Amino acid sequence: MNGTAVLHSIIDGVLTGSVYALMATGLTLIFGVMNIINVAQGIFVILGAYLSYALSVHLGIDLFAGLAITIPTLFVVGIVVERAFLSRIKGPERVVMSILVTYAVALVIEGVLDMVFTANYVELHAWYVDQSVRVLGIWLPYIYLLGFALALVLLGALYVMLYRTRFGASVRASLANQTAAALVGINVRRVSTICFGLGVAVTAAGGMIYGATNAFNANSSYDLISRLLVIIVLGGMGSLGGALVAGIMMITIEDLVSVVWGSTWSNLSFFVILVIVLSLRPQGLFGQRSVRVA
């Protein structure tokens, strides 16, 4: 262990963490607005990665250009899933049912992806994935920087949409209090559907970066979803800023642990931190303690 390795792991953690933050933001947005835990977020990321893979391998479309196709595709997939299944869930066990429904959706998608693409690991390739650049004395593949930039752009776009537009105001109103939002004339149903679409759409970008930095198959979704869930719980469920901070923090800590103690323990550190933080602060770092949870 030396200074360069530590610096490397911090830079790496911040760059990769921002991509996780993007995917987690989609998840926490869905939870905040709809009170739904979308367990399928992991497989949506993999679906996005496979779409980018298919476009680049079979049609020769550049990974970033392909996002113009994959982001709208996943947006539509999200809307269809919300309309077809999630909007039908009612009753007191809504959160639990949402976990099961999205899990069932995830199983179907996993099975289909497994049949179409087989269980062999694949990786996305492009010149910027295979070539590196020297930053602060450390060699990094271009994709890490490009992915970081993409995540920042998309998070910025999301921020502008949520805090600077009329639609964003209705989303935030629905986040704060659904009943009150409906009373002042916001169509909460429509807001929910669009939010689910948006929350899923960001996985197209996240999936492309994930696929370019990791070898993946349909099974990788379990690893992803467990991390994403930890991130949103740590940040405080429904807190957009919390997801951002927790995403970058967790991945950086994981990378640091992997340098200091070895990679076998780095996954573990992820969950241990969660357990410690929640023992001290059950609502997460930025979550608000709800007065009464029915």
Add this chain to the structure above:
Amino acid sequence: MSRLKYGWWLPVLAVFVVFPLVEKNPTYTTIGVFALIFMGCATSWNMFSGYSGYINLGAAVFYGTGAYTMALLSNHLHVPGSGDQFWLVPVGGLVAMIVAVPFGLIALRVRRHTFVVITIAIFFVVQLSAINFSFTGGTSGLSLPLIPWLETNFNTPFYYIALGIVIFATLLSFAVRRSRFGLQLLAIRDDEDRASGLGVKVFAVKLTGFTLSAFAIGMCGALYAVFIGQIYPQFVFDPLFDISIALMAIFGGLGTLVGPLLGALVLESMQQYLTLQFSSSSLYLVIFGALFLVIVLFMPQGVVVYVRDLWTRHSLASDDDSTPMDPALSGSTSA
């Protein structure tokens, strides 16, 4: 009325007892053993999660603990592979209960949906520990003493022990359901703050229920370890196990007594059968997921409650003599 209500348990039990005597094909008795193991797990899981509404997606921790306890003890105590290992099955359950205490102390501090996520996280902590520690054998797992029984009769003892665990879990679940403690769990499900205000020691009740549910799941894990003969961390601490038993209980009817039994019997048998029929597990995933979507969307209360509601409506329509449902026995009637 009460005889009509409980009378059908006996013939059903008789069918289960007779099954291995009639069916000699090991392929099908193996399916039977797995179905029973999952029936025990789902029933025990439901005893906490179904009654209290706290969905535990980390129950594989109990299962895996039971399996590892069995493997480590039978290796270190040099238990010969002659069936003596079966005495260690309850020990597996007890160790799972011991593990459940710190697990519950952490996870039960938070409410509902956060609880779900915490249980998933703790599950991964335990799975990764099993992979990383040396005494667990790491990724290569542990092998148990070989049992030199003939293939034709091999399944029978496992079948009956699993059946015993299922009966035990069902009786325990029934007893909890009828007790003051069970009512406290239900009160927590319906309104935790109000239950607390009315004097229910919510944390103690939740922790007790959580720990109690670990026992039968741990025993099932221990039995599974002997049955399979070789355990790997990724198969005994399996995220699919967590979700499967939740699906089974909800498929049948969350919080009901029969629901988890029926759900586990149908889904596990189907899974084993489909895996045999199509070696492709991905097709199975698609079928399983699609079926589950249909169930959740059209019978959100589970098959048992759906059928019972149909029956109640039918009998209410046909005659006026129908007795109103006893709220203490009707299971999940909220909503």
